[in-house]
Structure formats: structure tokens, C-alpha cells
Amino acid sequence: MSEFIVKKDVKNLHHEGEKLISTHCCYCGMQCGMHIRVNEKTGAIAGVEPRYDWPVTLGKMCPKGVTAYQTIDHEERITKPLIKKDGQFVEASWEEALDLIEKNYKRLQADYGKDALSVFGGVSMTNEKCYLVGKYARVGLGTRFVDYNGRFCMSSAAGGFMKTLGTDRGSTLPWPELEHTDCFFMSGTNTAECHPTTIQWLWKARDKGAKMIVADPRETPTARIADVHLDLKAGTDSALANGMMHLLIREGYVDHEYVSERCNNYEDLKKSVEPFTPAYTAEITGVSEEKILKAAHIYGQSPRSVVMFARGVEQQAKGVDNVTLYTSMALLRGQIGKFAAGVATFTGQGNGQGGREHGQKSDALPGYRKIDNPEHVKYVSSVWGIEPEEMPKAGVSAYEMFDEIQRGNIRSMHVICSNPAVSAPNNEYIWDGFNKLDFMVVSDFFLSETAEFADVVLPVTSWAEDEGTTTNLEGRVIRIRKVKDPIGESQPDWEIINRITERMGKKEHFGYENVQQIFDEFRLATKGGKADYYGITYDRIDNEEGVFWPCPSEDHPGTPTMFKEKFDTPDGKANLPSVPWHEPDEVPTDEYPVTLTTGRVVFHYLSGTQTRRISFLNEKCPEPFVEMHPEMASQYNLSDGDEVKLTTKRSSMKLDVKLTKAIRSDHVFVPYHWGKELSVNLLTNPALDPTSRMPEFKVCAVKIEKV
Amino acid sequence: MNKVMYLEFERCIGCRACQAACRECGDHDGKERNYVEYVDFMESRQTYPMMCMQCTDPACARVCPANAIQITEEGVVLSAMEEKCIGCRNCTFGCPFGIPKFDFEENKMYKCDMCYDRTQHDISPMCASVCPSDAIRFIDFEEMQELRRRRTQLNLVEGKKPTEQDKWQYVPEFFGVYSD
Numbered sequence: 001m002s003e004f005i006v007k008k009d010v011k012n013l014h015h016e017g018e019k020l021i022s023t024h025c026c027y028c029g030m031q032c033g034m035h036i037r038v039n040e041k042t043g044a045i046a047g048v049e050p051r052y053d054w055p056v057t058l059g060k061m062c063p064k065g066v067t068a069y070q071t072i073d074h075e076e077r078i079t080k081p082l083i084k085k086d087g088q089f090v091e092a093s094w095e096e097a098l099d100l101i102e103k104n105y106k107r108l109q110a111d112y113g114k115d116a117l118s119v120f121g122g123v124s125m126t127n128e129k130c131y132l133v134g135k136y137a138r139v140g141l142g143t144r145f146v147d148y149n150g151r152f153c154m155s156s157a158a159g160g161f162m163k164t165l166g167t168d169r170g171s172t173l174p175w176p177e178l179e180h181t182d183c184f185f186m187s188g189t190n191t192a193e194c195h196p197t198t199i200q201w202l203w204k205a206r207d208k209g210a211k212m213i214v215a216d217p218r219e220t221p222t223a224r225i226a227d228v229h230l231d232l233k234a235g236t237d238s239a240l241a242n243g244m245m246h247l248l249i250r251e252g253y254v255d256h257e258y259v260s261e262r263c264n265n266y267e268d269l270k271k272s273v274e275p276f277t278p279a280y281t282a283e284i285t286g287v288s289e290e291k292i293l294k295a296a297h298i299y300g301q302s303p304r305s306v307v308m309f310a311r312g313v314e315q316q317a318k319g320v321d322n323v324t325l326y327t328s329m330a331l332l333r334g335q336i337g338k339f340a341a342g343v344a345t346f347t348g349q350g351n352g353q354g355g356r357e358h359g360q361k362s363d364a365l366p367g368y369r370k371i372d373n374p375e376h377v378k379y380v381s382s383v384w385g386i387e388p389e390e391m392p393k394a395g396v397s398a399y400e401m402f403d404e405i406q407r408g409n410i411r412s413m414h415v416i417c418s419n420p421a422v423s424a425p426n427n428e429y430i431w432d433g434f435n436k437l438d439f440m441v442v443s444d445f446f447l448s449e450t451a452e453f454a455d456v457v458l459p460v461t462s463w464a465e466d467e468g469t470t471t472n473l474e475g476r477v478i479r480i481r482k483v484k485d486p487i488g489e490s491q492p493d494w495e496i497i498n499r500i501t502e503r504m505g506k507k508e509h510f511g512y513e514n515v516q517q518i519f520d521e522f523r524l525a526t527k528g529g530k531a532d533y534y535g536i537t538y539d540r541i542d543n544e545e546g547v548f549w550p551c552p553s554e555d556h557p558g559t560p561t562m563f564k565e566k567f568d569t570p571d572g573k574a575n576l577p578s579v580p581w582h583e584p585d586e587v588p589t590d591e592y593p594v595t596l597t598t599g600r601v602v603f604h605y606l607s608g609t610q611t612r613r614i615s616f617l618n619e620k621c622p623e624p625f626v627e628m629h630p631e632m633a634s635q636y637n638l639s640d641g642d643e644v645k646l647t648t649k650r651s652s653m654k655l656d657v658k659l660t661k662a663i664r665s666d667h668v669f670v671p672y673h674w675g676k677e678l679s680v681n682l683l684t685n686p687a688l689d690p691t692s693r694m695p696e697f698k699v700c701a702v703k704i705e706k707v
Numbered sequence: 708m709n710k711v712m713y714l715e716f717e718r719c720i721g722c723r724a725c726q727a728a729c730r731e732c733g734d735h736d737g738k739e740r741n742y743v744e745y746v747d748f749m750e751s752r753q754t755y756p757m758m759c760m761q762c763t764d765p766a767c768a769r770v771c772p773a774n775a776i777q778i779t780e781e782g783v784v785l786s787a788m789e790e791k792c793i794g795c796r797n798c799t800f801g802c803p804f805g806i807p808k809f810d811f812e813e814n815k816m817y818k819c820d821m822c823y824d825r826t827q828h829d830i831s832p833m834c835a836s837v838c839p840s841d842a843i844r845f846i847d848f849e850e851m852q853e854l855r856r857r858r859t860q861l862n863l864v865e866g867k868k869p870t871e872q873d874k875w876q877y878v879p880e881f882f883g884v885y886s887d
Contacts, residue, residue: 060838063722063727192722196720196722196724196839198839199839200839200840203841221721222720225717
């Protein structure tokens, strides 16, 4: 199979002496298709060429995607293992680094037990690697403490979908169908900045008359083009969704046949949304009654609609409830399982979908199996070649691992492909946790803020120096190709896991020679699970433009549309929720009178470890700012560009003011892609959702002072 | 080349992928030649892309005392020829759209050439290729005319109007740029 995949009659520019290698972007869940230009003689990266025939993105890329290749040969790449001596990193050999890791791991486990070690994973890496992280922790190190940064990103969506639909696949429909949708109800998603290449599909639909309803405290570039912008207060999603369902029922927009055949608990839901009249909903959410009514009528009358949401509704202490409610809006309208209709979350991280299915989560095993289910443990143990009794019990969620550090239970952490020093809430607590660790290892390809705390930093390959698969936001499994050989002495994560587990005496369970071998074991481990990848092969991905899971056998066509006949719950019916109104964990008070919400800008990805190092992106947005309505600014005598101090119960930071009327006058917004004193997560609230254990990044109460 | 650069300002999401992509064009020396600007950030997040109109009788070329700005047979207005450009910056003052850029270190002008290395082979320029919202498109002249007619048609069909908001008041609804 050629490395350059292109359909007949599609023209690309081929520069002399260069070849094109087809792959996907390393950043968000869109996983935009691209070709990387490579010098044929030297193997050096020359640039990027649009992949016009990738069916999900049609050659489109955001500025992060266009410049993604610039991370590969970046001058700041870590090329050798680093060991901290007297507070300074010095370059070391792999043997020295591994000796140190072996010595400390064995010592700590001898002194404090197996669970003294922990692994903190990430999902900006391939399925093969994400799968191995769980196995590495449980089999390689024998610890129960493993979790990952998806807790800060998608776990509420997963929890909500599991509860309502029985399986969590980010989108119940394939993206190209969006062109035929009549109405998009989008909440807490700034698609234009966070998943820009989706916008083309929204416009294709709008060109045919489709409507857009966008709920967001800010008039984002997404909300700007909406037919109705529901400018709700942060943290009031459950009231808005309940209010919408109240109107769907009152105005006769419910698909009763669908609901009675395919849903449980309709009567309970009806009762629970009863109090949410437009007046009551308006009072809680701050959205005018007219807008709520208008949105309900547009949404209720649309024959084919998709409810879409993202971190705005998920990163709340009630994130799972929010997801179940918004999902139910689609269920009441009888939309899930049908053409150009359904429900979707915008997966934030590149492999947020695949990475959350295969056992990096503290309570999960590959294929969306659960660690508290003896049958599941038995099956996975048989694939891994261990006794079921050897399988560690469930651990704790990402943020709670830092509680375990404080309690002295976790003595060491291996952070892989993640930067919690920036991305976790209540930063100072996280930093204190890192400082308390006896021994800390970080695998990364740039020296992230987290890596700076480490005792050993292991240089890993970037996404273009290894191969594998990822699962995009649709649930389509796609292929990442190796574009060049690894820089310096960097190694792929799976090779590093091979070498550490060999030192820990677990070679017979690892010792992988290539990625294909891991993929085959991973397929087997998912076989029979909810997220069944068994029938997916590299060749099929190339020939079929990706394969949608579940795909239980090689002759199975994959599942582009989920839940066509039944849901994945025990009785095949979707579970409608009953959720009363709860306030966010923190509400404005006299001392902290303003609501702070956080999010992204289009130029940066997650903690910014990669994008802050790309000159184009950094020029466009070099530092964070606090976005504020001029009405609020005048109360504090602030002008555009003035410096202010923001203080929450956790900490404080200084930022420059950016004035715009495109935000609620009682909210401020700060993007989160920077570290240390520029990290807004110094301020954010670590209140956790009871089910998904996701922190409430999106709402906290803040005090503003002019500096 | 019977193609047109078709801009729909309303669609612009301000991501500046077109500028990042402009730097990627083989002949562009890693410098972008297009612009994305806020209409008025205080009022709205509406942004719009701006690029060379590839005028039929370009002011930049007319005011060039050195005849350094050449026009290809397809009508693409190129950057000033290095060996002829005297660095007088007349072109930057002459252009009514403020498009030509000036490199003070190299003392020469540079501007959008519609990715001539691509468009001469009928491959879309980098900016239009990547634009995530199709605010910039590189399409057939006929397709452009069809799109313009469709706008009117959609506005006539009740309930099919693309948007009910008044945000368009800040910018023209669409803008066709002719290359031939």
C-alpha cells in the first residue's frame, strides 16, 4: 500500500524532489486529513499539502493544522534522556535513565507496596499507545493508580452517553451527513475556534436553509452566525435543557411513537421538566423568554436535527447531568439512529475518543470493559496472560490522584503525553503534589511545565515519527503514518514501555517489536466489548477511508450510524433522566462577584506545549487576556489593555483586559493555554462531577481589582 | 484560467488559517501576503479576509516607475521582480486596497500572486484550500454566478433565508474577485 493515498482526478502540487505522505493532524478530534511533504533524498520535512479528498475535512485545516508539521523538527525537541541533578537537567544515556527508574520503582514498591507507583496518561496519542498505558500500569508496574487527562476533557460526555444510550461514541452519525441536517442545537461549543473544519459542514447545511441555535455565555465566532444565540450564564445548562424539553412537550413537538418504543422514564422526565416554564428558565439562565421560545420552536419543528455540545457543558460539576439532558432533547424529537440526525460531542483531544475506550481510565479496561466486572477482568486477563486475581482494582480519577499524593499513598508518577501542571484545575495543589513525589518520570517531546518537575524526562517521538491508529470525533478509526525517523535518541512510547517493563521483570507480557503487533493484541483485547475494534485492519482503513467502530469482524462493514435499531442498554431502550436544578459549585458572592469561565483560542491546543512553540501561532496569540464587556469595565474604571488582578478562593493572577460586547456583562473569559503565572487554572475550581470526576473548569466566582 | 477567488466575508471565523497557509506556498518565502482583520472587535467577533483583487488594470503596476510588477497571461498580478524593484514603495501607496507589503530589510515589495505555482496547474491556492468555513473559495466563474443567484433565490423563498440576524450590516454580504 502506497504511503500517499489520493483518489483519481484529485490534483495536488508535487514539488520536485519531494514525496507526499498521507496522514492526519496531531491536534484535535477532527483529525483533519493532510499530506506531509518530505524531501526524498534527505528525508527532511518540507511542509504540508492539503488532502482534498479526505471525506471528513476536504483539505481544510485550521492554523494549528497548517503549522502542525513544524513541531516535528523543532529546535526545542528533547533529543536525549534528561536526569535532574542538583535541580538542573543534564543529558544522560538511556541506560542511565532506565537504571534510575528501575532502582527507584523497585525501592518504592518494596517500601510502600505496589500501588506506590502511578501512571498519568493522555489521549493525544494513538490507540495502540493509549491501550498500552493501561496495560503498562496494571501488568507492567502492578499498580491500581492509572488515569488520564480525558478526565479534564471528555469524561462527562462519556458518562452521560453511557447512562442514557448505553455506549459512549462521541457522534451517533458520520460528519458528512451534517450537510443534510435542518437544525443544529449547539451548546457550550465554540466550534469555529476549537473544531474549525466542522464549520464547512454547518454552512453547507445553512446554504440549504438549516438553522443554528447556539448556547454560550459569549458571542463566539460560532454564536455570531446563529439564528438564535442563547446567551446563558455559565453553569446553567441543565436549566436550559430542562426548559427546552418543557417546551417540546408543551408545544407538541415530542415524537411519541419513538419515545414509547425506544425510551424509558418518559413520565418521570415529563414531571421533572414541568417547573421549567420559559419564565423560570429565563430567570435561572439569564436568557430572554423570547429567545428560549424561538429556539424551542425552531428546534421542535425541524425534521432532522443534531444536538451538539462540548466542554462548555461537560466541564462542570454537573457535566454528566447536562449531557444526559441535552441527549434527551434529541431523544424526545426521535432523532438518534437516523439519517443526518442525532447527538454529538466535539472530542477535544486528537484521540480523545479512542483513548478513553481502552483502559487508561482508572475503572476501565480495553473495549469499554469495566474493572469491577469479573467477566471483563477474566477476558482481559486472558489476553494479557495474567491471572484475573493479579488484575489491580480500580484506582482513582486524575485530580484525585493528587489527593493520594498528599496522603502519601502515591509516591511516584509517570506522566505520559500530558501536562497537568497547566491543564489540571487548582494548579498550586498540583504543583505541590509534584514536589511531594519521591520520584517522577515524564515522557514528552518538549520540556513541558510538568516535565520541569520531573526527576527523569524521557524523549519521545512526535506523532509523525511513529505509526498507528486514532479514532476521530465521529468514531471513525483512521491511520497515522510514519513520516520520518525519530529525531535524536527519541523513542516511541511503546518502546519506552517495553524497556521499563523489561527492567521490572515483565518482558514476557510486553517486548513488542512493531506497532502492528500491538494493534493486533489491542484488537483482540477489545473483541466482544462495547467498543469492538476486532474487525478493523490497517488495509481496511486505507481502502474504506476509515472504519467506524463497533466492527466485530473483518466482514463487518463498521457502524457509521449508531443505535439504528436499539440502544446499548440492557433492555435496548434509552434512559431519559430526571434532573432538578442545581447551582454550580461556586456562585458569585459579595466578595467574589463575577463569574469566570475559561476556554480555548483558535491558535492554541490544550496546555500549549506544542502550539506556543510555533512562531505563527505564538505571534497571533502570545499570551492570555481577560475578555470583558465594556459595561463591566466601566464599573471598575478599566480601559482596553489595562492590567487587572483576578482572585478566586484558590489563587490570583494578573492579566490584561480585552474589551468586547461579545460576552455577557456579568462574565469574564480567560483562555487556558499558558503555564505558571499565566495559567488560569491557578484560579479554576476543582469541584468534581460525582460520576465522571471531571472538574468544574467552566464556572467559578472571581474578584476583579485594577492594578 | 477561468477561475475566480470568491470571498464571503460573513463566513470568516477569524482563524487565520489562510495566513498560515499563505506562508506555506512554495514561492512565498514563508511570508504571508493576505490579511484577516476584525471589523470592530468591541462590537462583534466578525472578521474578514482581504487579499489582492488581481485588478485588470492594477494601480500598483501603473504607478511602478521601474515596470517591475508583471501580469501573467492569466491575469495574475505578480510581486515586483527582484532585479527591477527599486524599493520606492509607490505600489503600496497606489493600491486602493492596501495590499502590497514591503520588506524593509530586503528593500522590496511582495504581494499575493494567487499561489501562481498552484493555480497555473488549476490547483487551488493555499488560502482557499484550507479555509475551514469556505469564506475564501477558488471556483469556476459559472459556479460563482450560480452562488450569487442562489443567495437572492434563498432570500425569496420564505423560511429559507440563511440567517435572520442583522450581523451582516457590518460587512458586504459577498464579494467576487475576478482573475481574468
